[in-house]
Amino acid sequence: MPKPWITVEPGWRLRNTAGQELDPLLFRILQAINDTGKLTESAVRVGYSYRHCWNLIHQWSAFFGVPLVELSKGKGARLTPLGEKLAWAAERVQARLGPQLENLAVELDREINVAISDSKPTLRLHASHGYAVALLPDLFAQIGTARLELQYLGSLDAMASMARGNCELCGFHLPLNLPCGELMTRVHKFLKPRSHRLVRLVTRTQGLYLGQGNPAGVHSLGDLTRPEVRFVNRQHNSGTRILLDLLLEHGGIASQHITGYEQVEFTHAAVAAFVASGMANVGFGVEAAASRFKLDFLPVAKEAYMLACRTDTLEQPAMQQLLGMLRGPEFAAQVSGLAGYSAERAGEVLRVDALEAVLAGQG
Numbered sequence: 001m002p003k004p005w006i007t008v009e010p011g012w013r014l015r016n017t018a019g020q021e022l023d024p025l026l027f028r029i030l031q032a033i034n035d036t037g038k039l040t041e042s043a044v045r046v047g048y049s050y051r052h053c054w055n056l057i058h059q060w061s062a063f064f065g066v067p068l069v070e071l072s073k074g075k076g077a078r079l080t081p082l083g084e085k086l087a088w089a090a091e092r093v094q095a096r097l098g099p100q101l102e103n104l105a106v107e108l109d110r111e112i113n114v115a116i117s118d119s120k121p122t123l124r125l126h127a128s129h130g131y132a133v134a135l136l137p138d139l140f141a142q143i144g145t146a147r148l149e150l151q152y153l154g155s156l157d158a159m160a161s162m163a164r165g166n167c168e169l170c171g172f173h174l175p176l177n178l179p180c181g182e183l184m185t186r187v188h189k190f191l192k193p194r195s196h197r198l199v200r201l202v203t204r205t206q207g208l209y210l211g212q213g214n215p216a217g218v219h220s221l222g223d224l225t226r227p228e229v230r231f232v233n234r235q236h237n238s239g240t241r242i243l244l245d246l247l248l249e250h251g252g253i254a255s256q257h258i259t260g261y262e263q264v265e266f267t268h269a270a271v272a273a274f275v276a277s278g279m280a281n282v283g284f285g286v287e288a289a290a291s292r293f294k295l296d297f298l299p300v301a302k303e304a305y306m307l308a309c310r311t312d313t314l315e316q317p318a319m320q321q322l323l324g325m326l327r328g329p330e331f332a333a334q335v336s337g338l339a340g341y342s343a344e345r346a347g348e349v350l351r352v353d354a355l356e357a358v359l360a361g362q363g
Contacts (some may be wrong), residue, residue, distance in 0.1 A: 020063060023060070025046065026057070026068075026086070028046045029043075029046055029053050029057065030083050030087040031087050031090060031091065032045045032046055033069060033077050033079060034083075036076075037076045037077060038077055039053060039071065042077070064082060066080065067082075067083075068082055068083035068086065069083055088273060091269075092270065092274070092277065094269075095265075095269035095270040095272070095273045096267065096270040096273075100152075100266075120147050121146040121147070121318055122147045122148075122149050123147070123148050123316070123319065124149045124166070124167035124169065125148060125149065125150045125168070125171060126152075126153050126157075126158040126161040126166065126167040127151075127152065127153070127158050127169075127170060127307075128153070128154055128158060128172055128239045128305075129268070130171075130173070130268075130305060131268075131286065131288045131289075131338050132201060132335055132338060132343070133150070133171050133201065133305070135334050136322075136325075137149075139330060139334070140321070140325060142330075143324075143325055145317065145321065146317070146321070148318075148322065154235075154237045154239060155171075155172035155173060155239035155242070156186060156187075156242075157237065158170040158172055159187065159191065160190060162190070162309070162310075168310070168316075169313070170307065170308050170309075171305065171306070171307050171308075172239060172305070173204070173239045173243075173303045173304065174187070174303060174304055174355075175301050175302070176302045176304055176359055176360075176361060178301060178359075179250065180246055180359075183246065184356065188352075191352045191355075193351060193352045194311075195310060196308055196309065196310055196311060197308070197309060197311050197314055197349055197350065198307070198349070198350040198351070198352060198354070198355060199306065199307040199309070199323065199326070199348070200304070200306060200307075200345050200346055201307055201326065202341050202342060202346060203302055203303065203304055203341070204302070204303055204305060204341045205299050205302055205341075206240065206286055206301050206303060207287060207301070208221070208282055208283070208284055209272050209275045209284065209285060209289070209290050209293075209295045210295060210297070211275065211276075211278070211281065211295065211296065212295065213296065214296050214298075215281075216228070216229055216281035216282060218282050218298070221248065222251065224282060225253060225254070225257040225258055229259060229281050230259050230260045230279075230280045231259060231260035231261055231280060231281070231282050231284075232264070232265060232271055232274045232275065232279070232280040232282075232283045233261055233262070233264050233265075233271075234265065234266070234268075234271065234285070235264045235266055236264075238266075240268070240284065240285055243301060243303065244284050265283075267289075268285035268286045268289035271283035271284065271289065272285060272289040273293060276294070276295060286340055286341075287299070287341075288338045288339045288340055288341060290339070291339035291340075297339075297340075299340075304358055308352075323347045323349070325347075326346045327346060327347035331346060
């Protein structure tokens with residue numbers, strides 16, 4: 001009997017004083033048009049007829065009193081400024097709430113499977129949020145005899161969770177070729193050479209998110225201190241926030257001089273959506289999110305995203321299946337579609353005392 005698969009998705013309502021309420025399907029149609037530039041392709045993507053999608057757009061253009069989509073013969077479809085703003089709003093809701101809702105879905109899934117006596121073994125992964133690690137549960141479900149249960153925590157919090165025995169695997173990211181002695185001291189509090197092993201996942205690029213054409217004229221981290229530049233940050237103790245603070249310290253840049261430094265979002269996508277909306281000039285995160293929101297991107301640093309586990313976990317069949325998947329062509333193919341990501345040497349097992357050499361580009 002197939003196991004139920006739980007997802008929790010955000011939903012929001014928009015209504016006028018007459019009680020008319022926006023059909024949530026409209027947001028999916030607008031997002032599809034934004035991605036494809038064609039109403040025909042968008043209708044196929046959302047699973048409704050062309051006529052139904054166009055009637056819905058026409059109905060809600062009348063609701064707002066201005067068009068949401070413009071159709072041009074030979075040029076396809078494009079969103080009007082209001083259509084873009086509605087599509088952005090829906091994406092921002094998903095970007096901000098997505099990881100928390102995924103964590104909730106995992107908790108519900110666990111309880112339901114206890115209730116139905118599902119004895120399938122579980123490999124628990126607590127990890128910093130990222131586009132590559134998010135691929136793992138679905139890919140593993142296709143080949144594994146166990147279940148991979150992914151919950152999102154900040155990098156250091158994920159290590160602490162594994163140290164407490166709350167998970168078998170943790171996922172974290174650390175900068176390459178950047179002095180980070182204090183951070184490594186914190187890492188070695190949780191990861192011990194005799195007790196743990198590391199597994200390479202990906203390398204990825206982090207940098208500055210900028211509006212198209214870089215209207216703010218930002219060309220380095222130092223430009224963040226200019227008074228007219230508005231920044232949006234990641235939350236305290238996230239791996240990306242730790243990386244940014246290291247870069248600022250290394251560059252002698254005072255964070256208190258950055259307008260918006262205390263304005264935070266909880267995912268790369270949420271930061272990118274914030275910049276794409278014009279609510280900030282600049283954000284910081286992985287290149288894949290900038291690509292998703294059609295932002296300019298200024299590379300600043302490269303990172304190694306690693307998994308860690310106890311040495312005895314490596315011998316478990318589920319872990320061996322996961323390593324095989326990481327070394328396989330399907331994972332590499334999916335990672336190749338993520339801007340700024342590389343799966344080179346994914347699945348390679350390393351000793352903890354090799355970590356410094358890896359981060360220095362020597363391992």
